[in-house]
Amino acid sequence: MKTRATFFRKTKDSLMRAFSGFATSMALVLMAWVIFTIVREGHSSISAELFLNASKPFGEVGGGIANALLGTVMITAGAAALALPPALAAGIWLAEFGKDSLLARAARFTVNVMMGVPSVIVGLFAYGVLVTTTGHFSGFAGSFSLAILMFPVVVRTTEDQFSGIGDALRESLLALGASRARSTLTVIWSAARSGVVTGVLLAVARVSGETAPLLFTALFADTWPTSYFSGPTPSAPVLITSYTMDSPFESMHRIGWSAALTMAFILLAVNITARYFGAKRAAKRK
Amino acid sequence: MQKKKYKIETKRLNFFYGDHQALFDNDLSIEANKITAVIGPSGCGKSTHLRVYNRIFELHRGQRAEGEVFIDGKDILDPGIDLLDLRRRVGMIFQKPTPFPMSVFDNVAYPIRLHFKASQKEIAERVENALRGAALWDEVKDKLRESGQALSGGQQQRLCIARAIAAEPEILLMDEPTSAIDPVGTLKIEELMDRLRERFTIVIVTHNMQQASRISDTTAFFYKGSIVEVGPTKLIFTNPRNKQTEDYVSGRFG
Numbered sequence: 242m243k244t245r246a247t248f249f250r251k252t253k254d255s256l257m258r259a260f261s262g263f264a265t266s267m268a269l270v271l272m273a274w275v276i277f278t279i280v281r282e283g284h285s286s287i288s289a290e291l292f293l294n295a296s297k298p299f300g301e302v303g304g305g306i307a308n309a310l311l312g313t314v315m316i317t318a319g320a321a322a323l324a325l326p327p328a329l330a331a332g333i334w335l336a337e338f339g340k341d342s343l344l345a346r347a348a349r350f351t352v353n354v355m356m357g358v359p360s361v362i363v364g365l366f367a368y369g370v371l372v373t374t375t376g377h378f379s380g381f382a383g384s385f386s387l388a389i390l391m392f393p394v395v396v397r398t399t400e401d402q403f404s405g406i407g408d409a410l411r412e413s414l415l416a417l418g419a420s421r422a423r424s425t426l427t428v429i430w431s432a433a434r435s436g437v438v439t440g441v442l443l444a445v446a447r448v449s450g451e452t453a454p455l456l457f458t459a460l461f462a463d464t465w466p467t468s469y470f471s472g473p474t475p476s477a478p479v480l481i482t483s484y485t486m487d488s489p490f491e492s493m494h495r496i497g498w499s500a501a502l503t504m505a506f507i508l509l510a511v512n513i514t515a516r517y518f519g520a521k522r523a524a525k526r527k
Numbered sequence: 528m529q530k531k532k533y534k535i536e537t538k539r540l541n542f543f544y545g546d547h548q549a550l551f552d553n554d555l556s557i558e559a560n561k562i563t564a565v566i567g568p569s570g571c572g573k574s575t576h577l578r579v580y581n582r583i584f585e586l587h588r589g590q591r592a593e594g595e596v597f598i599d600g601k602d603i604l605d606p607g608i609d610l611l612d613l614r615r616r617v618g619m620i621f622q623k624p625t626p627f628p629m630s631v632f633d634n635v636a637y638p639i640r641l642h643f644k645a646s647q648k649e650i651a652e653r654v655e656n657a658l659r660g661a662a663l664w665d666e667v668k669d670k671l672r673e674s675g676q677a678l679s680g681g682q683q684q685r686l687c688i689a690r691a692i693a694a695e696p697e698i699l700l701m702d703e704p705t706s707a708i709d710p711v712g713t714l715k716i717e718e719l720m721d722r723l724r725e726r727f728t729i730v731i732v733t734h735n736m737q738q739a740s741r742i743s744d745t746t747a748f749f750y751k752g753s754i755v756e757v758g759p760t761k762l763i764f765t766n767p768r769n770k771q772t773e774d775y776v777s778g779r780f781g
Contacts, residue, residue, distance in 0.1 A: 431629065
């Protein structure tokens with residue numbers, strides 16, 4: 242039998258490969274474009290003063306973003322403190338004990354729904370329960386709203402990491418006479434830890450850039466964040482939004498871009514750290 | 528003739544995976560300080576049977592055992608039994624070595640810290656004894672602080688044996704302990720088992736009939752969830768009473 246000409250198949254193959262390669266490189270191009278733009282717009286106002294001084298009221302020349310960066314750290318840390326303990330516990334419970342029980346399936350469904358709730362709605366909710374009731378905006382209310390966004394992500398990532406550990410390890414722990422709780426909290430945890438840390442870091446990085454919920458809760462202040470529990474608290478995302486969108490002053494636009502540049506680099510660093518943990522785990526599994 | 532004293536006596540053991548019955552009226556008596564091999568084709572219930580002895584199957588939803596399994600005269604299927612103590616007394620080695628993600632030393636110290644009140648010095652002594660008992664000491668004595676997962680497959684399996692015997696069990700269950708190990712590692716583990724029989728009652732599930740004939744005193748042949756024949760290993764391999772046993776040990780099926 243005569244073989245078919247391979248010319249068309251080869252051509253199709255190379256076209257297909259060229260297209261996929263092009264599409265893949267789009268991801269890199271987009272990222273480079275974003276970074277290039279914020280560096281171009283933001284680099285001119287980067288200075289030591291920017292990172293040492295608090296911001297100044299609208300219209301006044303000068304001022305920094307240190308208060309907003311510190312506020313973001315506080316609000317994000319507060320969110321992590323609120324969300325992580327219950328989220329880790331829930332994720333572990335789902336993977337180790339809940340499994341296919343009714344409660345576990347209901348919780349898993351809820352967590353999935355929570356992940357899709359727009360942050361603006363979460364912000365409005367926090368405004369309703371923590372701002373209108375207390376009569377003041379606060380950094381804590383901001384933490385609360387970010388915690389709600391962080392919670393489902395951490396539950397999911399924790400459950401995934403624990404479920405990824407084979408039953409062989411669980412069985413060999415039980416076979417030694419260890420209780421479920423003890424084996425989970427010692428050996429299973431240490432096997433899952435680096436993956437969980439990666440997931441947590443990514444979740445923290447993700448919510449630290451959220452703006453909408455903070456507009457309803459922490460608002461902003463041109464002061465150092467000294468009243469986390471009782472008053473408006475500055476944050477980098479809100480500073481970026483209001484300086485670039487709400488201000489007529491070019492000097493403020495520049496500061497806004499610089500803050501964006503700073504946030505981008507901090508988040509990039511967190512992401513790389515998280516990937517590093519992930520890569521270390523992958524290497525260990527080999 | 529004096530009645531033999533058995534370490535494990537299984538009576539009318541039935542086992543279910545949900546609605547599916549996997550073991551049918553298993554009766555099996557296992558002598559102390561002997562190696563009993565459990566053989567049979569894949570899916571015949573060998574491992575399922577073994578996993579009843581330490582009730583490890585209970586980790587999984589929907590699995591249940593009915594009947595009686597006496598260990599030293601006490602029914603271990605009794606819900607009131609102290610499960611953690613049962614599992615200390617009945618150690619288990621699995622098909623795939625499962626070193627914990629910690630150092631060689633900590634792997635072996637894990638059951639010691641779990642079950643005994645021991646000083647650091649006593650723990651160190653017991654770890655050494657267990658590693659010597661598993662014929663691993665000479666190979667790892669200079670890398671006790673290194674990860675247990677960095678050892679070779681055969682070494683990892685002996686590490687798991689050391690870890691199991693560190694709990695000072697009376698019975699060792701081995702579920703195809705060498706099927707994932709290379710021939711040299713397998714030979715070492717078989718030599719080791721020969722020494723371990725002095726201290727422990729060993730029940731080993733194996734696919735490898737040469738292995739069963741080399742190391743065991745008694746052999747039980749399983750087929751489709753039932754125990755077809757039990758007897759001295761020599762007899763089972765040279766002169767079985769049952770036709771199915773004969774076909775299996777001579778390699779005609781399975």
